[in-house]
Amino acid sequence: MAIRTRKQKPVADTPLHTTHTMSTDLAHPDEIAALIGGRHANPFAFLGPHLDEAASTWIIRCFLPGAESVAVVFEDQAVEMVQLHKEGLFAARIELVPGRPHYHFKARWDGRDIALEDPFRFPVILNGKEILRFRQGQLWRAWETLGARSLTLEGVHGFAFAVWAPAAQRVSVVGPFNNWDGRRHIMRKLHDAGIWEIFIPGLSVDDIYKYEIIGADGSLQPLKSDPFGQAAEVRPANASRLVEPVKANNQDQNWLENRHSRHGLDAPISVYEVHAGSFRRKPEEGNRPLTYGELGDWLIPYVREMGFTHVQFMPLTEYPFDGSWGYQPVGMYAVTSRYGSPDEFRDLVARLHAADIGVLCDFVPAHFPIDGHGLNRFDGTALYEHADPRLGFHPDWKTNIYDFTKPEVVNFLVSSALYWLDRFKIDGLRVDAVSSMLYLDYSRAEGEWIPNIYGGNINLEAVQFMRRLNEMCYGEADGIMMVAEESTAWAGVCKPTYDGGLGFGFKWNLGWMHDTLQYMSRDPIHRAWHHGEITFGLAYAWSENFMLALSHDEVVHGKGSIFSRMPGDDWQRYANLRAYYALMWAHPGKKLIFMGAEFAQVAEWNYEGSLDWHLLDQPGHRGVQSLVRDLNHLYRSLPALHQRDCDPSGFDWVQADAADVSVFAFLRWNHDRSEKLLALINMTPVPRTEYRVGVPHAGRWKVILNTDSAAYHGSNYDGPDQVEAEAVAFNGQPHSIVLTLPPLAGLYLIPA
Template sequence: MTEAEQGQATDIVPEADARRIQDGRHPDPFSILGPHKRGRATYVTAFDPGAVRMAAVIGNKEHPLERVTDGVGVFTGKVPGGKPYHLRGYGADDKAWDYEDAYRFGPVIGEQDEYYLGEGTHQRIWQVLGAHVREHEGCEGTHFAVWAPNAQRVSVVGGFNHWDGRRHVMRKRGMTGVWEIFVPGIVEGEVYKYEIVGPDGALQPLKADPVGFGSQHPPENSSVVRDIRGYGWRDDDWMSTREDRNARTAPISVYEVHLGSWRRRWNEGGRPLSYKEAAAELIDYVHDMGFTHIELLPISEHPFDGSWGYQPVGLFAPTIRHGPPHEFRDLVEAAHEKNIGVLLDWVPGHFPTDAHGLATFDGTHLYEHQDPREGFHQDWNTLIYNFGRTEVRNFLVSNALYWLEEYHVDGLRVDAVASMLYRDYSRKEGEWVPNVHGGRENYEAIEMLQKVNTVVYGEEEGVMTVAEESTSFPGVSQPVDNGGLGFGYKWNMGWMNDTLDYIKRDPLYRQHHHHQMTFGIHYAFSENFILPISHDEVVHGKGSMLQRMPGDGWERFANLRAYYGFMFGHPGKKLLFMGCEFAQPAEWNHSAELDWAVLERPEHAGIQRLVRDLNTVYRQYRALHAKDCEPEGFQWVEANDSAHSVYAWLRRGGKDDAEAMVVCNFTPVERSGYRIGLPHTGRWREVMNTDAAIYGGGDRGNMGGIDAEEVGSQGQPASALVTIPPLSTLVFVRET
């Protein structure tokens, strides 16, 4: 470059600015790079550290750009104004490369979005933040936007720019804390991260996109551009009836699934099923078994298989372990075609400390509390969201809505709610910070959960939210305007703990613990409960459900069959973890598949058939589900016969629905001629007998039904003599 040319270039771009751009330290590269007016002339300035010389190309004509100063890859030059151009760089070998200039494009985020982002109330942040494939100002590319309010610089980096954070420094949008850039030519499948310089000038570890729609296969952890537009849903029939299917009066029986270990392809290296394969195999199985819903353990992107998804990094990305986003939609749509609802486990309570994740995202404690007494989970070595920060709360609320809107998911089961509600959860004295009133309740988390439920129920008709809440926190499933948390349902952890503790005991000693099975009725209608036999009950040395059963041989299977019958006859919606439906022999192993081979054994196939038939009976008779959450649907007939370990109760639906009688015998002794009180005389058909031979039992019972006579018993005007097989549950329905 001649001295005159260099002087002219530095008149347009000061050398100090050029060097700051070269060093990645310029606070606003958009003020220098791209096209800019100078008087009546237009100048284009470009940065390309790999170029020896550069030109702006308009049509077929090159307009040379001069290097601003020696050793700096900033070039500038005059071009005809108002015309689109692209850049051409030349290397030392005089080979050329052409590309669009990201700095010639204006902002994408509009004023209204900017306002709500700045306010922290944008309910659909995924429509603005993240990586969006789109056309902008006549050019195809990808718009990147990320919230990093305390950063000095944010750049998008990837193979497209040699992972060089100087090349695509983003534009900061005023006081919103959001940075954005449109990069032409970036298409679906491109790998990227954000390079962030913190407020102290320190370069942070490369960060995955908090609102990214895709990720690499672990252990690689970059974000991946995914175009989530234009799926073309065909589930209108399901969506129009979903509200009725999720209602308190509906039969709800949930099959809980860890997609990575339900089935595997051992002839292909032991890989898990893809979403598309699960759309056929899993959905067909769930439909055949009669479950009304499936619940997937978290499928948000997570770095470590052993977390089962409960330590997510990419809250907006369906894990690539099973396929890209549209293929997850295939799974949801396949479920809806078979009239099966899809619930997702959702984890807003904590996130992992992985360097590429949310931890100290912009060089500050942006998403998490700074004080470890509030911001660090000792049980899981994870970080806790700062629920009191408006933008963080909005991030979580928006994410909940995202899964419901974009993927037509029918509900969210919120993990570890108890850990969010209490500031002293799993902490010793002095290890936690009281609330403003000196108490242990986490007001900010409570407000966030209420906001989630208010928004999702208000925006998405017919969805359900479910709380895994292990304490007696009041009003979990009560409406927010009544002071509740606003969930649709709550897992009944007390029922699960009491009944599993009872059923594991030798029948000889059950008489001394009789009311562990009755105690749940005292609070059964205080919430809208789901009875959960979940993944947590078959891991960490607890053994499988079958291993929990006492005795050996037939007794273990009979105990399990009787317990499942008890569960399906008890008030409350139902949930069963995969493998429990056929008495998996060993406890769950997330790195293998279920032990499907045991279905060749009659006793395991019998349990599977029992669960299928329990689902059928539960769905068929309204008395067994219509008032699952109302005290009018339940009445004890025999609750105190501890000597015989016998229980009997009535279930009722609407006034026109036939009542059902459930009778359980939890001893290995047959009870013949046992008188059971009934509200009506006449024929009561035996619709379920867990001792039936088709389930692996001894085929003892009542020859298909009982006849109630006008002999009062147990407070009922009629009664019948019943044969209750050993270790069994019977269900009778009145013939009308």
């Protein structure tokens, strides 16, 4: 008999009807028991429509706990179903001609009739090519296949869910829409790939969900958030949340077409590192952090005025614990909901681009937390992490380490990086904790780690992962930059992968940071004996493409702020900091400082509070802020300060050995050496009058920056704005100038 559908009219004189059968004819008792007990591993073989060829009928079954009655509806004809179990299992046998039926249910709950679609009547969604590419680690746009996707299937709107859990005995989607009952929406397993999927009609944006998983040993796992979920509840809640795909950022097109030039080795790159939750707060509203939109209102004009070229956000991938600052993420595809929605973050990026500001984000592929709702033993086994704790557990952070030997795990991480670059059009990723990935014995004592196949301490699979990460990111997202936080002497971090390197664009120069901060923290009377802490960095300054980073790591865990490390009374601390910044901005390498350092934040950073903006009421803090602003604008406008940051021919020592007076003098050059800048840094509180220093040619030299200027709340120590070079060879240069070096100050000079 034919079924009435929207495309097929009923055959005359052949009304739809059920056959008269006993309940045992509609379902085997063992299958009923398995379903009711939540142990049915293949519900698509039981629920939904099933053709009984011998009887030329369809058997349709549904499980709707609490329903008083259920009818299966074909257009305007309804057939009452037989209740097979008091828990809510119903079935009907319907005579029909071959052809997969289209129908919905009308169920009665508490005296009310509710129409709903049957998720078990829809066909397989994923295709074999997608599954194979994921298994091979080549499904680079995995967010379009896995996770939860808005979908219209056979004219019905809903969400398609797909998750990787190969060892699971059963996986279900649960949420308020099914009273968190794991028996309602059991997923189908797609052969041995271990991917489970289901299409659930009727769900809406902002509905929350998790996965309920019975592990390999038959035990019920903690409810899991979606590894590929694109949004989540606001902590401390942790369910995944349904969203529509992030809308395209068409207004960024001009920026994207030109960002190659903004990220080259010869480009001025000065980065302002930001923790979104503590840049500013709303004390009048319970000290809440700003939303993405509010953050843009404050951050964009400030960064633009200060002259920074980029903002770098600390991790915005979803994370459970505020105190991790985002470095223990559970949602690698989800923008943290603390500050708003994915679309609101996308709009913030677009606004930054419109203001001529690039956007970098922290990316954390090294490890993940052991929170029960996350990736930890996701399917009851060590799926995303190594099973052996000597490889899979990080002793410092008490976190799990990804298993880079699995193509699916590599695919998960690389696709996540591409998701942020593609969907939000951010301009690059700063990859966290690279050193911890490179070395098998990182933070481990003898006997606590497993050597590689050659007996060494290099994590060969992690090396391959990072190479693949950089190849894919640079290949798929034109003009971006990849930055490594790597703290060892590993050779070739920024070397191309085809030449045996890791393939990063830049590397944080943590050696420079450590040495120079140690030098600056010393009383000036002792600096003469530690001169090399400044000069040593120039011995390796071009071994990588370095970024000089004074990051959040330098203002936490009892270290104090950058300003608080400066020695002496308040006058000397301000002066020391200004001299240090003059050294940093003239030194080869791109620049990065953490928010607050630009105005001499006094207190150590507190992620639960706002920066101390009230300090700008004091002239010393305003002076430091004004200096950083002027340094940024000089750095961007003078090619000699940035074009050869990563080229040794762009730097010449003039005085590297004046340890007795703690003075440093060097030249910076542009591409063709037609432009130059002389930097002079006096690291003692003693003014150096009649101080001679060599220069490369005759003529007048003018001071374009003096950190001791009254404009920066300096002492304004007397000295000329211009000096004439004398034909007196000095410091290996054919000419020299004589001038006064103010105390604890930096001077920049260029030919007049």
